Amino acid sequence: MTPGPGMVGGAAAARPRRLMRTAGLSVIWLVLLLFIVYPLLILLSRAFFDGGHLTFDALFATLKSPSSLRALGNSLLLALMVGVVGTLVGLLFAFTVDRARLGSRTARLIDALTFLPLISPPFTTSIAFVFSFGPRGLITHDLLGLKNAQMYGLTSTFAAETLTYFPIAYLALRPMLASISSNFEEASFSLGGSRWHAFRTVTLPLIIPALANAFLLLFGCSLADFATPLILAGSDFSVLPTEAYLQITGMFDLKSGAILSLLLLVPAGLVFYAQERFVAGRSYVTVTGKAATATERNSVSSSARIALLTFCILTVALILYFYALLFYASVVLAFGANYTLTLEHYRVIFTEGLPAIKDTLFVAAVGMPLGGLYGILVGYLVGRTKFVGRRAMELISMLNYALPGTIVGIAYLLAFNDKPLALTGTATILIACYIFRYSPTGIRTTIALLQQIDKILEEDSASLRANSFVTFRRVMLPLILPAFFAGLGVVFIRSMTAISATIFLVSINWSLITVKILENMTEVALGPAAAFSVFVIVVVLVVTGLLNTVLRRMTAPSLRVSRIGT
Amino acid sequence: MTTPDATRVEANDRSRSSKLSRRGVLLGALASPLVFRQARAADSLKAYSIWPENYARPMLEAFEKSTGIHVNFIRFSSGEALARLIAEKGNPQVDVLFGGPVETFTAGEAQGIFEAYTPPSAAELPKRFKSTQGMWTAIADDPLVFMTNTKFLQEHNLKAPASWDDLLNPAYKGMLQMADARTSGTAVTRIFSILQVNNRNEDAGFAYMKKLRQNIQAYTKSGGGGTVPVGLGQAAGGIFFIVDALFTRQKGYDVQISFPKEGIGSAAECIGLVKGNKNTAAAKKLIDWATSADMQSLLAPAKINFLPANPKVAPDPGLVSVLKSANIIEIDDSWAGKNRKRIVDRWVAEVLNAG
Numbered sequence: 053m054t055p056g057p058g059m060v061g062g063a064a065a066a067r068p069r070r071l072m073r074t075a076g077l078s079v080i081w082l083v084l085l086l087f088i089v090y091p092l093l094i095l096l097s098r099a100f101f102d103g104g105h106l107t108f109d110a111l112f113a114t115l116k117s118p119s120s121l122r123a124l125g126n127s128l129l130l131a132l133m134v135g136v137v138g139t140l141v142g143l144l145f146a147f148t149v150d151r152a153r154l155g156s157r158t159a160r161l162i163d164a165l166t167f168l169p170l171i172s173p174p175f176t177t178s179i180a181f182v183f184s185f186g187p188r189g190l191i192t193h194d195l196l197g198l199k200n201a202q203m204y205g206l207t208s209t210f211a212a213e214t215l216t217y218f219p220i221a222y223l224a225l226r227p228m229l230a231s232i233s234s235n236f237e238e239a240s241f242s243l244g245g246s247r248w249h250a251f252r253t254v255t256l257p258l259i260i261p262a263l264a265n266a267f268l269l270l271f272g273c274s275l276a277d278f279a280t281p282l283i284l285a286g287s288d289f290s291v292l293p294t295e296a297y298l299q300i301t302g303m304f305d306l307k308s309g310a311i312l313s314l315l316l317l318v319p320a321g322l323v324f325y326a327q328e329r330f331v332a333g334r335s336y337v338t339v340t341g342k343a344a345t346a347t348e349r350n351s352v353s354s355s356a357r358i359a360l361l362t363f364c365i366l367t368v369a370l371i372l373y374f375y376a377l378l379f380y381a382s383v384v385l386a387f388g389a390n391y392t393l394t395l396e397h398y399r400v401i402f403t404e405g406l407p408a409i410k411d412t413l414f415v416a417a418v419g420m421p422l423g424g425l426y427g428i429l430v431g432y433l434v435g436r437t438k439f440v441g442r443r444a445m446e447l448i449s450m451l452n453y454a455l456p457g458t459i460v461g462i463a464y465l466l467a468f469n470d471k472p473l474a475l476t477g478t479a480t481i482l483i484a485c486y487i488f489r490y491s492p493t494g495i496r497t498t499i500a501l502l503q504q505i506d507k508i509l510e511e512d513s514a515s516l517r518a519n520s521f522v523t524f525r526r527v528m529l530p531l532i533l534p535a536f537f538a539g540l541g542v543v544f545i546r547s548m549t550a551i552s553a554t555i556f557l558v559s560i561n562w563s564l565i566t567v568k569i570l571e572n573m574t575e576v577a578l579g580p581a582a583a584f585s586v587f588v589i590v591v592v593l594v595v596t597g598l599l600n601t602v603l604r605r606m607t608a609p610s611l612r613v614s615r616i617g618t
Numbered sequence: 619m620t621t622p623d624a625t626r627v628e629a630n631d632r633s634r635s636s637k638l639s640r641r642g643v644l645l646g647a648l649a650s651p652l653v654f655r656q657a658r659a660a661d662s663l664k665a666y667s668i669w670p671e672n673y674a675r676p677m678l679e680a681f682e683k684s685t686g687i688h689v690n691f692i693r694f695s696s697g698e699a700l701a702r703l704i705a706e707k708g709n710p711q712v713d714v715l716f717g718g719p720v721e722t723f724t725a726g727e728a729q730g731i732f733e734a735y736t737p738p739s740a741a742e743l744p745k746r747f748k749s750t751q752g753m754w755t756a757i758a759d760d761p762l763v764f765m766t767n768t769k770f771l772q773e774h775n776l777k778a779p780a781s782w783d784d785l786l787n788p789a790y791k792g793m794l795q796m797a798d799a800r801t802s803g804t805a806v807t808r809i810f811s812i813l814q815v816n817n818r819n820e821d822a823g824f825a826y827m828k829k830l831r832q833n834i835q836a837y838t839k840s841g842g843g844g845t846v847p848v849g850l851g852q853a854a855g856g857i858f859f860i861v862d863a864l865f866t867r868q869k870g871y872d873v874q875i876s877f878p879k880e881g882i883g884s885a886a887e888c889i890g891l892v893k894g895n896k897n898t899a900a901a902k903k904l905i906d907w908a909t910s911a912d913m914q915s916l917l918a919p920a921k922i923n924f925l926p927a928n929p930k931v932a933p934d935p936g937l938v939s940v941l942k943s944a945n946i947i948e949i950d951d952s953w954a955g956k957n958r959k960r961i962v963d964r965w966v967a968e969v970l971n972a973g
Binding site for chain 2: 182186300386390465555559563573
């Protein structure tokens, strides 16, 4: 930590402080309007204006169509299942790692392995499912001897999405659990309550904001995911994002594609609203200025510990198996046909695929710090300061995340193709798309963490005449650093792995690995697709590993200071 | 605090001389580096390719070798390429649309994304290989085939399907994969084939498709999407372009290729000049080259199983022998073009959503 710019006298500092905040707010509003509101308005005008006239005919036609309504119902069902089960699995993992007396090496191993689905390019879980389940699946046919197993539909889409997204819940919940001193559980336990009672009455209420947050994130992910249903949903279980995608890419029907995806906004908005209602008005302060001595954590009984561990190990084993399969597919000539070992696929990706690799790394590296920063700034402004339009800012910042990527992509394409801001064909449009689409994780995590931080800490700092920037930097920043790194990580990971929005934004000049993967999948070229996926996973593992190391180095002392020091 | 060095970017902090940027906080960079790639100074052009990279790349590299013109290309499926070209009409990003079934080109022609250019070879081509307005010209021909998993056939005591009705066999229930007509040119060609063998009696054709729907496991986004599942035995079979089916077999998957005795359609693979193109001379050279024997004689040596469109090029003998038993019927492209949207809409309503 470098020393701050110094503390300035209160009266003299008031004006620059206000100026600075106004400037910061203006910048944030400007980018929000430019990269979220403007493209959507362009898209809406395409959807509802016909030759200069406002018309809702297309909307009514969509609402009347039973297949659209069925797709909406399916999407909601799927998102609800993934949200609930994914959050639960994430909670179990977080609790196991934080409370079940795991060695730090085991914990780190679980961390690394649960990361895998999160850092994989789209289609990897789906492809592993195609290999494993189904009439000739390695698991259903070869292992279990089932003859007529079907693998397309709700069940496999749900399972694949849950496995892909639960680490997001884990990521969001673990810092929260870690920040709750187990002394509270301990207190309840030593007062004669059962461990379960302690968890239910002490820990659970404290993590409700985080749970709601995790659920919202997963619900949104599933609602917007088009890659998994594209491969696994089959023809009898249609969901909205895939329908909208097919409508736009296939029928060249921007209008009804846009309208289909606008239907998604309704449930996304409702969940958001419910979460606010549900969470509001409770106190979750645990990180206070008062000292809390850490004690040996003893929150779970031995049998619960074994059950939790077994569950985590089984899940992790399944994930490991999927990725072993993926790796195997990348080093054989043709999976399922010719198992001769080869490095040919890697030669292909590092020669023909090299431009895409370079472009992706550049986009991810630029987007990561910008996205992380944007995440905590918006999170801090929304979660900790008061200004007119605060709620609007919060909502708008979530929009690109809640909307299916297809719509965001098409909106960007339409908005930035012409003057005044002709960005198509540049890296900027890709970077902007990733930042504004994937920073909400950082924003939500920041807000959730802030809800746990006692405001008094901040007031102390302010009463010591530190200006708000100093307060933010010296007091808040160390506390919300985990959120910053979560945001950083997610933007980087998504820049390496997401496809739904950017498939419309890649250009001759700037291509992306994920688009190459999709392309290879449709070309009967599973080998290069698998090799690309393995490469992405390795890069992301290395980068997130580095981030975690940096985070540990940086937060350990400062958190200790702010927890203990008064 | 500092941000990780590895990710430091060239921040454009013209507006922020404040403490913020001094402290390495990259707020100024939120204004974003407007990164443009240097355009190639040398002779070059840009193209969207609907042909997969492993078909397009060897061709376009050969073009560069023989003319010195570099083709900067990116691959999209037909629906995506078309949606892009339409969206980019005001600010076209490419000069040429390379490869892809004729129905994509007729749809694009209706959207006004092409500029007329008739290459010299067009004179030698039959009518179905060129647009009357000169908006596109064929570079290859690609018949549809039935492709089935050999092991599946053996286990169910079936012969490779030799009639459209063979695909209705309950043994295939929930086991066929074929492309979705919303995204795939393969699917549209398939549907017009079915209508054609039913003498364009649409009700009869749709009645057949609705029956076939019972045996469908999944409709895939791209035309070749079902080839690997069929190769693996996860699906029993499907209807694909011959180029994808033979490629699956070349990869080593044990699959059968067969044809319905009633006949099956074929799609011309085309090339077209994009309206508003910026490298006209180079683009026209590519179109001349691709429509002539110069390119099409390279298909067979590269093991790319398209039939040449140019009559001067003899098709690969191996391909000819596969097609020996085939009854390839002609689809009336102008009728298909005019009715495409209506037929696809009807397919979505009556077949796809009937499941």
